[in-house]
Amino acid sequence: MTDEATDTQVPPIPTYLLDPRPVVILGTLAWTLALLAHMLMTDIDMRTVVLCAVGIGVGAVGSIVYALQRRAVLRGSAGAQQGLDFDRG
Structure with a gap:
């Protein structure tokens, strides 16, 4: 008897x-x-x-x-860091 859980391979x-x-x-x-859509509005709130x-800065x-x-x-x-070469040969 073999254990089926140990025989399976995770893809x-x-x-x-x-x-x-x-x-x-x-x-x-x-x-x-x-940001661009908000800047086109007539009533601009500086907080938004x-x-x-800041969202653009965090992305950058x-x-x-x-x-x-x-x-x-x-x-x-x-x-x-490990794992960033996922698409290399």
Whole structure:
């Protein structure tokens, strides 16, 4: 008798689900569109303008951090974060 739970193999997660770039890009684009839409209004509330600008800034900083970490992984740095080379050969 073999245990069926130990014989099954877990399939790998598809590459398109591992890539955070589309989510970050779409989120930053959504904040940018919200900022532009709000700026076209006649009655502007500065709190929402600042909120949208901070959303864009967080997306930009996140993109920069991800790009630096990915570059370190692809370079082979010993202290680099693991798992960012999901689409490399």
